[in-house]
Amino acid sequence: MSETVTLTIDGAEIQAKPGQMILVAAEEAGIYIPRLCHYKGLKPHGSCRLCTVTVNGKPMASCTQPVAPGMVVETKTEALNQFRRQILEMLFAEGNHYCMFCEKSGNCELQAQGYRYGMTAPRYPFQYPMRDIDASHPDIFLDHNRCILCARCVRTSKDLDGKNVFQFVNRGKHKRVAVDSRARLAGTNANVTDQALGACPVGALMKKRVGYAVPVGQRLYDHKPIGSEIEAKASR
Amino acid sequence: MNPNLETDIRQICKEFGNDRGRMMDIVIAVQKKHGCVNDDAMDLIAKTVATHRVEVESTVSFYAFLSTRPRGTIVIRLCHDIIDKMHGSDAVAAALAREVGVPFGQTTSDGKITLEYAPCLGLCDQAPAALVNDVPVTNLSTDKARWMVQELRKHHDPNQLVTEFGDGNNAHELIRSMVYNNIRKRGEVVFAEMKPGEALQKALSMSPAEVIREIKASRLRGRGGAGFPTGMKWEFTRGAPGDNRYVMCNADEGEPGTFKDRVILTECPDLMFEGMTIAGYAIGGNTGILYLRGEYAYLRSYLEHVLADRRKKGLLGKSVCGAKHCFDFDIRIQMGAGAYVCGEETALISSCEGTRGDPKNRPPYPAQKGYLDCPSVVNNVETLCCAARIMEKGAAWFAQMGTTDSPGTKLLSVSGDCKRPGVYEVPFGIPVREVLAMVGAEDAMAIQIGGASGQMVGPKDYDRPISYEGLATGGSLMVFGPKRNVLEAAHMFMDFFVEESCGYCTPCRVGNVLLKDRLEKILNGQGEPGDLDYLQELGQTVKVLSRCGLGQTSSNPVLTTLKNFRNVYEGLVKVNQDKFQSSFDIKAALTPARKIIGRESVIYT
Ligand SMILES: Cc1cc2nc3c(=O)[nH]c(=O)nc-3n(C[C@H](O)[C@H](O)[C@H](O)COP(=O)(O)O)c2cc1C
Ligand code: SF4
Numbered sequence: 001m002s003e004t005v006t007l008t009i010d011g012a013e014i015q016a017k018p019g020q021m022i023l024v025a026a027e028e029a030g031i032y033i034p035r036l037c038h039y040k041g042l043k044p045h046g047s048c049r050l051c052t053v054t055v056n057g058k059p060m061a062s063c064t065q066p067v068a069p070g071m072v073v074e075t076k077t078e079a080l081n082q083f084r085r086q087i088l089e090m091l092f093a094e095g096n097h098y099c100m101f102c103e104k105s106g107n108c109e110l111q112a113q114g115y116r117y118g119m120t121a122p123r124y125p126f127q128y129p130m131r132d133i134d135a136s137h138p139d140i141f142l143d144h145n146r147c148i149l150c151a152r153c154v155r156t157s158k159d160l161d162g163k164n165v166f167q168f169v170n171r172g173k174h175k176r177v178a179v180d181s182r183a184r185l186a187g188t189n190a191n192v193t194d195q196a197l198g199a200c201p202v203g204a205l206m207k208k209r210v211g212y213a214v215p216v217g218q219r220l221y222d223h224k225p226i227g228s229e230i231e232a233k234a235s236r
Numbered sequence: 237m238n239p240n241l242e243t244d245i246r247q248i249c250k251e252f253g254n255d256r257g258r259m260m261d262i263v264i265a266v267q268k269k270h271g272c273v274n275d276d277a278m279d280l281i282a283k284t285v286a287t288h289r290v291e292v293e294s295t296v297s298f299y300a301f302l303s304t305r306p307r308g309t310i311v312i313r314l315c316h317d318i319i320d321k322m323h324g325s326d327a328v329a330a331a332l333a334r335e336v337g338v339p340f341g342q343t344t345s346d347g348k349i350t351l352e353y354a355p356c357l358g359l360c361d362q363a364p365a366a367l368v369n370d371v372p373v374t375n376l377s378t379d380k381a382r383w384m385v386q387e388l389r390k391h392h393d394p395n396q397l398v399t400e401f402g403d404g405n406n407a408h409e410l411i412r413s414m415v416y417n418n419i420r421k422r423g424e425v426v427f428a429e430m431k432p433g434e435a436l437q438k439a440l441s442m443s444p445a446e447v448i449r450e451i452k453a454s455r456l457r458g459r460g461g462a463g464f465p466t467g468m469k470w471e472f473t474r475g476a477p478g479d480n481r482y483v484m485c486n487a488d489e490g491e492p493g494t495f496k497d498r499v500i501l502t503e504c505p506d507l508m509f510e511g512m513t514i515a516g517y518a519i520g521g522n523t524g525i526l527y528l529r530g531e532y533a534y535l536r537s538y539l540e541h542v543l544a545d546r547r548k549k550g551l552l553g554k555s556v557c558g559a560k561h562c563f564d565f566d567i568r569i570q571m572g573a574g575a576y577v578c579g580e581e582t583a584l585i586s587s588c589e590g591t592r593g594d595p596k597n598r599p600p601y602p603a604q605k606g607y608l609d610c611p612s613v614v615n616n617v618e619t620l621c622c623a624a625r626i627m628e629k630g631a632a633w634f635a636q637m638g639t640t641d642s643p644g645t646k647l648l649s650v651s652g653d654c655k656r657p658g659v660y661e662v663p664f665g666i667p668v669r670e671v672l673a674m675v676g677a678e679d680a681m682a683i684q685i686g687g688a689s690g691q692m693v694g695p696k697d698y699d700r701p702i703s704y705e706g707l708a709t710g711g712s713l714m715v716f717g718p719k720r721n722v723l724e725a726a727h728m729f730m731d732f733f734v735e736e737s738c739g740y741c742t743p744c745r746v747g748n749v750l751l752k753d754r755l756e757k758i759l760n761g762q763g764e765p766g767d768l769d770y771l772q773e774l775g776q777t778v779k780v781l782s783r784c785g786l787g788q789t790s791s792n793p794v795l796t797t798l799k800n801f802r803n804v805y806e807g808l809v810k811v812n813q814d815k816f817q818s819s820f821d822i823k824a825a826l827t828p829a830r831k832i833i834g835r836e837s838v839i840y841t
Contacts, residue, residue: 090746175739180290
């Protein structure tokens with residue numbers, strides 16, 4: 001097997017490692033493909049579908065599709081951006097996302113993707129689901145209203161924290177994150193120092209008593225859109 | 237806590253080697269014994285097989301037939317699909333609710349009877365149908381429904397509801413069911429006579445590579461829906477590195493309107509098992525798994541008996557067909573528990589591994605990394621029957637039937653508005669019109685071909701052939717007569733997909749709900765012309781972005797009715813003059829607020 005794979009992404013010839021996923025190969029080349037469920041250090045998940053690109057004209061999730069020699073990948077077509085906006089609108093319509101008073105506002109990846117893709121209001125009717133908040137733990141709360149089911153907490157707890165605090169239960173629209181105790185989060189071995197907390201892209205799994213600590217204007221995505229740090233690599 | 241629970245769970249887990257990979261078998265057995273898998277049971281199972289409680293809950297909560305809360309000792313599951321509805325299942329439902337005394341979704345206060353809906357039970361040719369625990373009850377009427385409940389109140393024994401057996405093996409002492417096969421047309425491939433062992437002997441006289449070559453020469457394609465060339469699939473699996481290889485037979489048959497595998501399982505299991513064994517020999521595997529949908533549990537003892545018989549005859553087990561071949565092969569049955577998505581091959585593998593039935597990411601494909609990460613072949617029941625017959629009669633014999641791209645015969649499950657519903661074995665390439673004449677449905681206004689995930693087509697397509705290159709189907713053909721509303725059918729199919737989506741990926745989990753809601757709005761007479769574009773765009777998005785075949789086909793009912801029956805939509809939508817959202821009901825929207833403040837709105841009374 002050769003050491004590198006050559007493929008084309010957005011017109012540029014790119015060298016990638018064999019077996020590497022398109023999303024990662026693009027990132028190393030300074031091309032940002034938007035994502036929510038993908039998270040550094042975790043195995044690819046392929047659930048949010050935001051990272052869909054076209055490979056030789058065929059739509060595919062770039063986080064789970066390995067590179068192959070001669071592939072022609074497009075990541076930024078208008079059609080793809082339309083699709084992405086729709087995915088984001090679906091996520092906003094599905095849950096209860098009260099950005100204006102959410103502690104995660106400005107640091108939230110879902111919100112930041114919404115801004116990046118020019119989403120204003122969802123074209124889809126809000127579902128207003130009745131969802132639960134688990135505030136039983138002394139230091140952590142889990143607000144299902146804001147959960148986007150990306151499994152980042154599930155996977156981080158298992159693969160990086162060496163615990164198994166979270167897992168999905170139910171299916172379809174009833175699918176939700178459950179915790180490893182019938183006594184809710186307080187009954188688990190979850191700890192405020194767990195990496196799982198930092199893995200949550202939205203305001204679903206949060207530290208208590210530290211909300212709104214960073215003033216507006218100094219938050220993660222207040223000035224630059226999400227993904228700029230990756231794109232900055234290319235322009236350097 | 238129930239004092240026996242701990243002992244029972246220890247016993248059950250031990251029976252399955254305390255292997256959490258056998259979680260499906262464990263939780264099904266626990267539920268059978270204790271009515272549900274409750275909090276205590278989940279804690280105990282987790283402890284016994286060394287996993288986390290939430291993992292057990294994750295599996296149990298995924299499957300419709302499993303429950304964490306107690307249900308009645310008798311669960312009546314009424315089939316809730318469009319065909320049953322057309323045959324009066326709504327009236328049956330009302331009669332059941334009245335007679336039992338609780339609405340659907342609830343259990344009587346004495347804990348005796350639970351009423352539930354189930355998606356297609358695979359009995360559309362004798363609808364309306366229900367499952368009473370494992371026992372199918374067919375051709376329900378309101379009278380029969382009332383009688384059924386009265387009987388159950390007397391003896392609490394679903395088996396006693398079977399007063400008359402169906403045809404063929406349905407009357408076998410290990411099945412004893414009222415189900416009818418309704419085989420209307422026998423072809424030469426599946427419904428012909430067979431001598432157990434004949435095809436297998438022939439296969440074993442060749443090398444595995446020669447067997448694969450023969451299957452490739454027959455150009456056999458998968459009968460489960462996707463139509464992938466079977467010989468190639470076997471070759472990939474044989475060529476993939478691994479210590480073990482598995483043959484999985486897909487008997488999940490969940491596609492609404494499909495019931496042909498039910499008939500194969502009842503009448504020709506030997507042919508199917510023979511096909512599995514041949515596949516095992518070809519790929520170099522020693523284990524076969526038959527994934528049997530929970531709805532067909534009533535066939536299990538009979539199938540176990542057929543397996544035992546084959547072992548006795550030396551057609552399974554150590555040194556199949558005599559020692560000189562050094563080929564060991566055996567088959568076990570894995571029960572499903574009510575999840576359509578588990579028919580998707582990677583979800584089927586997840587389920588066999590004891591987890592929720594989430595499909596897996598591809599690549600790797602099952603041929604490379606399937607069950608327990610070993611190379612695995614997943615084939616439909618009918619495909620494996622064809623493979624066995626090809627070994628018996630030769631590739632050339634098989635390939636001269638049907639068309640070039642779709643050789644052989646196909647089993648069609650025909651239901652709906654036709655005189656002769658049932659299973660037909662026809663050559664591929666047969667025009668729809670010919671089938672409609674055969675089944676007594678010349679006046680069909682529309683047909684849904686390929687099940688809920690297939691297409692709704694009208695008379696202008698009736699001269700097209702049924703084949704992979706023409707109108708494709710895994711076997712389902714539902715007929716809609718002149719008085720039916722195709723949008724109502726589309727709506728029921730969307731309801732089905734909303735219930736059956738695994739919920740893993742965004743477009744399918746959310747998009748199908750949105751499609752269904754908008755269709756509902758139109759059916760309620762609140763549709764506007766813009767809704768048609770909305771449905772088209774959304775349907776396309778769900779199709780393109782979804783992760784597995786379920787989401788990639790779930791919008792078909794909407795997209796194909798929009799294409800072929802646009803006039804029906806146009807007749808229902810109207811331009812909204814006052815510019816208000818016609819679907820917005822201010823009074824309904826105020827209800828929660830009214831409840832909280834405890835008084836009526838002053839303005840909107
Ligand atoms: C949602 C979904 C449900 C499916 N259900 C079934 C099924 O019940 N039976 C079946 O044989 N194939 C089913 N399939 C197709 C399988 O994924 C797979 O393609 C098939 O079992 C392969 O066997 P074949 O090549 O013999 O057709 C389903 C696919 C999807 C996406
Ligand atoms: S398409 Fe639907 S069924 Fe398939 S993975 Fe996505 S959510 Fe699950």
